[in-house]
Structures are given as structure tokens and as C-alpha cells.
Amino acid sequence: MAGALALACLALAAHAQQTCRPGDLGCAIFIGEHPLHAHLRDDNRALPSSTTRCVNCHAATPDAAASAAFAPPLTHDALLGETRRRGGPPSHYDAAAFCRALENGVDPAGVILRKAMPRYQPSDAECAALWRFVTSR
Numbered sequence: 001m002a003g004a005l006a007l008a009c010l011a012l013a014a015h016a017q018q019t020c021r022p023g024d025l026g027c028a029i030f031i032g033e034h035p036l037h038a039h040l041r042d043d044n045r046a047l048p049s050s051t052t053r054c055v056n057c058h059a060a061t062p063d064a065a066a067s068a069a070f071a072p073p074l075t076h077d078a079l080l081g082e083t084r085r086r087g088g089p090p091s092h093y094d095a096a097a098f099c100r101a102l103e104n105g106v107d108p109a110g111v112i113l114r115k116a117m118p119r120y121q122p123s124d125a126e127c128a129a130l131w132r133f134v135t136s137r
């Protein structure tokens with residue numbers, strides 16, 4: 001039941017209308033208009049791009065973040081704030097730590113992210129654009 005509810009929430013989030021300003025690459029990646037190559041930990045098969053949009057699992061807007069429990073909010077305050085993540089010591093992200101988490105699945109305190117968070121292979125420009133987008137909201 002809880003699983004079905006979670007899936008329904010994900011489906012709703014995935015279908016929430018969201019548009020990006022023209023030329024906002026970070027936003028386009030976040031909502032899946034500009035797909036990134038991704039796979040799951042311990043599994044090198046490419047995931048279908050419909051499953052790898054950040055907005056599928058992370059709240060679409062900061063306001064929605066409070067109610068979306070599946071994945072942590074990706075906002076300025078959540079990423080830059082010094083906070084305990086996954087039981088590790090207090091840590092915060094910077095652009096380099098954010099890109100490392102996307103690529104290697106390790107947070108700034110060295111804690112490994114759950115398998116549900118895909119591993120991405122963004123270019124430097126894609127990662128920088130994504131970082132700008134999530135820290136601007």
C-alpha cells in the first residue's frame with residue numbers, strides 16, 4: 001500500500017507541469033528535457049531517460065519539498081546548509097561536492113547514497129548548470 005502510494009506520488013510529480021526559461025540548461029536537465037546518461041550503482045546498463053529526470057524523485061519546487069519524502073530537497077538552503085545527512089557528520093555541498101555526488105554517489109561527508117539515486121555522467125558544463133539551477137531556488 002505504502003509502495004503504491006509512493007509510486008502514485010512519483011507519477012504525479014513526473015507529470016507536474018513545469019517549464020524552463022529558454023536557455024536554462026540546469027532546469028532542462030532537472031525536468032528531463034535535456035537527458036543525462038545514467039545507471040544504478042553496481043549495474044552499468046544505461047537507465048531509460050524517462051526514469052532519470054531529477055524531478056521524478058526530488059520535489060519540483062521548494063514549496064513542494066516539504067511533502068515529497070522520497071528524496072531530499074535540492075534547494076539553496078538544503079544543499080548549502082550545514083546539516084547531518086544520512087547519519088554522517090554535519091556537511092554542506094559546493095559545486096565540486098555536488099558533481100561528485102552525481103557521478104560517484106558519495107555525499108560531502110563521504111557517506112554513500114542509497115542505490116535509488118542514479119549515477120550520472122554529466123559534462124562539466126551540464127553539472128555547473130544544474131548546480132546553478134538548484135542553488136538559485
Ligand code: HEC
Pocket residue numbers: 029030036051052053054055056057058070071072074078079085086098101102107112113114115116117118120130
Ligand atoms: C529515481 C529517483 C531519483 C532520481 C531520478 C534522482 N535522484 Fe537524487 N536522490 C534520490 C534519493 C533516494 C536520494 C537520497 C539518497 C540517500 O539518502 O541515501 C537522492 C539524493 C540526492 C542528492 C544528495 C542530497 C543530500 O542532501 O545529500 C543529490 C545532490 C541528488 N540526489 C541530486 C540529484 C540530481 C541532480 C538528479 C537529476 C540529475 C537526481 N538526484 C535524480 C533519488 C533520485
